[in-house]
Amino acid sequence: MRDQLESIEQGSRQLDTDPTQKAREQMRRPLPKRFYKEVTVEEADDVSAYAILLDGRTVKTPGRKVLAFPTRALAELIAAEFASQKDVLDPAAMPAFRLANSAVEAVADNAEAVAGDLVRFAGSDLLCYRAEGPAGLVANQQEKWDPLLAWICEETGGAFITTGGIVYAEQPEEALAGFARYVGRYRDAFQLAAMHSMTTLTGSVFLAVAVAEGRITPEDAWTAAHVDEDWNIAQWGEDFEAKRMREARWTEMKAAAELFHAVRAS
Template identity: 30%
Template sequence: VIVMFAGQRAALLLTRPRVAHFSQVPAVHQSISGRTRFYKKVDVIPTPDGKAGQYSITLDGRVLKTPGRNPLILPNLNLAMSIAAEWDAQTNKRMGIQPVNMPMMSIASTAIDQIQVDRTHAVDTCMRYLPTDTALFHAPDYDRILQAQQKKHFLPVLEWAQKELDMNLATSQSMAGRIEHPEAAYNKLRSILEKMDYYTLTCVQGATLECKSILLSLAFISRFIDLEKAIAASRIEEEFQVEIWGVVEGGHDMDRLNNAVRLSSVGTFMSMYLDHEQIQQQWKRWKE
């Protein structure tokens, strides 16, 4: 029974869009990967144009740019300080500079170089997950243990989506296909995504890809669920299999680590970008 369900689930995953995760996009200066640190001092300064509340980062006095050679302008001091800290932490002489250890830089660069220029791809990517959204597919009744875990984590999110988004979405116990939703649900979701600023949309896209769920992503970004719950909800089926068959070293353990790093990076970026009151204000505007 377990193998059958896992196989059906694998078939469903094959129908999902294959797109690069934001941390896999060459959003940080990949050409310097492994290079010996070439700067001594990292500073945060107000942007040269003097625009209030915006900051740049300098390496030995030179203003840092994105991989797309765009000005790296951060919307507040917290984000600027966090990215400056990533650059300042590149002190391993043997490994050299490791862009993989700069998740805040990666998110900011992706937002500036890609999402700010053309948000269409990011919106479409998120939208494509709704028919196969992880939160909408539940195990059959004979898999009661797995089903119970799914209901524990998914049902509160579905109730939240119905209340906050006015979206009464169908669920399925069949893993063989896609769920058809009313056109109004797609229009509502697209409207929300298109109203988001490019930093928030970048984070939503990253969380969607990691959770295989636009619903879990929105619940996480809006802070209806916290990081711990987002991680647990995104890994229900894999952890269920681990409990039965055990951990495959170099496989499950790395998946856990990558999942935690990617979602915590998104959560950290958003918490530094918008505080609780600000995110609630934005959420009201997005829903209008």
């Protein structure tokens, strides 16, 4: 079982940067065959945690760490990915499992650094950099971004500033300090991994926070993250490869949001 799971994790590392390109690479070599019949979720040795079993054997990460989940909902989310696999195990179709591996093997021992990375994102967040024209794009950004930025400022007690164009604007130290205190509430490794994934996929930690706190849906966050792209599509049409890449990234976004909220489920 370890070899098959390592194959999935290798696919994970390749898909993280460019889902479309890496999916093509994945197609060039055979995927590992499904090696189990039954997928179950059971309480782990620690009764406060849950494990996924494949034909009675506990799923572990490629680094041989047990995947112990804090809620049954989270375990069932990932178990569903295993159950949905047919003849082969396709890493592209198991985004929550790959994210869980990252949480256990990379984030758990580096939670403070990951949280710090989220704060650094706030220093140059997408929502703070505005187009100077045309008027239609400016209006679209204001409609999608202004309410969310105002909410972030209210929630964190900061005053993030916006700027026109792409010239870097340094955010006030007190705003970043307030945001650091706010994201400091996220201590669970799975949630931090999900937050970081949503941030990198959207280019906005503010959008990730809004999804995490239920202020907006993942779908609305995804739309807000692509205001500029959608404006260009409306003017010039859509590129097929860009569409495929965006769809692949949306799969990752949706999985990250579901994983985050599954941690909170009772």
